[in-house]
Amino acid sequence: MPGTSSMTPSGVASIEALGLRGTLFLAALLAAQLRRIPVAPTRRSTLLVLDALRDLALIQVPWPADRWQIRPDAEVTPIEDLQWAFAWSTHERRHLLPVLEDQLGDMAHDVELADAKLELWDELALCAYSQAFDHAPPERLTNTGSYVDQIRQALNHGQSGRRQTGWTATPNELGNVAGLPGK
Known part of the structure; x- marks a missing residue:
């Protein structure tokens, strides 16, 4: 995706540019944090979700290390115990989940x-x-x-x-x- 107008130097430029997969995966991560539920059905699929979000520059992960030694803004998935940090500079994390859920609702009807x-x-x-x-x-x-x-x-x-x-x-x-x- 680099080189397309939907990407900024630091990742995706807008919620609309996330696409269905990016929107669903980011909503799943944020909902898991809020509701203390698994991000995905298995640890392996959760790693795929986090990796996809990292590729979009929406989050950072400590990989290949297991954990960051010192990272004050790091969060941990509640069930899988995987560290990540929100990195999307164009949106504030605190208000993002309802916007993503609305976007998914709109996408559900988009033929x-x-x-x-x-x-x-x-x-x-x-x-x-x-x-x-x-x-x-x-x-x-x-x-x-x-x-x-x-x-x-x-x-x-x-x-x-x-x-x-x-x-x-x-x-x-x-x-x-x-x-x-x-x-």
Whole structure:
């Protein structure tokens, strides 16, 4: 994204320029801090969220170190215990979550975002299936190929795939809740 008009030297210039994924991920991080809930279903998916926000220059993280030794403005995710610091210079963190939630509400009805919604739905479904497979007995994971293939197979397998992995909502139900198109 560097070199586009939606980026400033320090990152994204506006809330609108965040896009669906950036808006959802930043809202998830801020909501997790406020409500003391996990940012994402797994630690691995939380690291992906934080990494995406870092790439947009919205936050800073201590990586590759585990923690900052001294960083007075550092925050810690309440469940995952991962340090981060708000770095978006164009917006004040204190009032940002309601604005992001309004933006997500507007995006839910934007038909021009159909492809982005579908890509995000696929990414979120992959995280959810990843969580289910992380807790599945090893014998259930050995018969169908690679980890990614198993997740794709479960996604394409319909009701039996959902039952095998503990998935209870249909893609259409999830899409309706998140304002995303169903599959």
